[in-house]
Amino acid sequence: MIRLLLVDDHPVAMAGLAATLADAADIEIVGSAVSLAEISPAIAASRPDVVLCDVELGDERALNLPRDLGEEAPPVLYFSSYDYPSFIRAAFEGGAAGYLVKSAPLADIVAAIRTVAAGGTSFERRHLRAARGAPRMPSAREGQVISCVAAGSTNAEIGAELGIDERTVESHLRRLFDRYGVESRTELVKYAVRAGWIDLNR
Numbered sequence: 001m002i003r004l005l006l007v008d009d010h011p012v013a014m015a016g017l018a019a020t021l022a023d024a025a026d027i028e029i030v031g032s033a034v035s036l037a038e039i040s041p042a043i044a045a046s047r048p049d050v051v052l053c054d055v056e057l058g059d060e061r062a063l064n065l066p067r068d069l070g071e072e073a074p075p076v077l078y079f080s081s082y083d084y085p086s087f088i089r090a091a092f093e094g095g096a097a098g099y100l101v102k103s104a105p106l107a108d109i110v111a112a113i114r115t116v117a118a119g120g121t122s123f124e125r126r127h128l129r130a131a132r133g134a135p136r137m138p139s140a141r142e143g144q145v146i147s148c149v150a151a152g153s154t155n156a157e158i159g160a161e162l163g164i165d166e167r168t169v170e171s172h173l174r175r176l177f178d179r180y181g182v183e184s185r186t187e188l189v190k191y192a193v194r195a196g197w198i199d200l201n202r
Contacts, residue, residue: 001026001027001028002026002027002028002049002050002113002114002117003028003030003046003047003048003049003050004021004027004028004029004030004048004049004050004051004052004113005029005030005031005032005033005039005042005043005046005048005050005051005052005074006018006029006031006032006033006052007032007033007034007038007039007042007051007052007053007054007057007062008032008034008053008054008057008079009034009035009054009056009057009058010054011034013054013102014032014034017052017079020106020109021109021110021113024110024113026114027110027113027114030046030047030048031043031045031046031048034057035057035058035060036057036060036062036065039051039053039062039065039069040069043069043073043074048074049074049117050074050075050077050097050113050116050117051065051073051074051075051076051077052077052079052113053065053076053077053078053079054078054079054080055078055080055082055087055091056080056081056082062078063078063087063090063091063094063096063137064094065094065096066094066095066096066097067094067095075096075097075098075116075117076095076096076097077096077097077098077099077100077112077113077116077122078091078096078098078099078100079100079101079102079109080099080100080101080102081101081102082101082196083099083101083127084134084195084196085127085130085131085133085134086131086134086135086136086137086195086196086197087099087137087196088123088127088128088130088131088134089131089132089134089136089137090136090137092123092128092131097116097120097121097122098112098115098116098121098122098123099122099123099124099127100112100122135179135180135195136179137195137197138176138192138197141162141172142172142175142176143197143198144162145158145162145169145172145173145176146176146188146189146192146197146198147198148161148162149173149185149188149189150189150192150193150198150200155169155170155173173185173188176188
């Protein structure tokens with residue numbers, strides 16, 4: 001029996017997935033979590049074989065989860081609405097065991113869970129091809145800077161909000177411009193939106 005921990009911050013989505021997996025006789029859902037902070041306690045309590053985890057948990061992103069949990073933790077299989085290449089690159093390089101989109105057929109979801117539980121990995125070839133050429137995601141701090149730029153904040157305002165020196169903000173922006181080949185704040189925001197790093201509707 002494969003012991004599965006579900007991690008999703010949408011109760012309806014979690015309930016739907018649990019109902020969908022109910023027909024898989026060899027998979028047992030042993031626990032759930034709705035935030036990054038709840039995952040480690042849930043693992044300790046339920047001792048799952050696989051963690052099926054959404055990428056976006058509220059305002060948090062779980063792409064560093066395998067590294068944060070450590071080598072002794074169960075494998076992490078991401079289950080996301082987003083298939084942005086840079087997300088998949090980060091998941092792959094961060095030690096995830098697989099990446100699924102939520103529109104995947106039930107048979108593919110069950111097969112991925114079984115593969116990961118058996119010690120394998122489950123990444124679609126098209127995802128890996130796209131990920132190879134994907135840009136590296138900005139760090140958490142760089143993401144905050146980009147979000148502030150998108151909100152129309154000046155460098156001084158960004159520094160005050162994030163508790164850093166204005167010159168540090170300028171350094172972050174110079175590195176971001178160079179890394180992603182953009183020449184203006186507007187281009188940087190557009191690039192980040194296309195890559196899925198920020199959502200202007202939030």
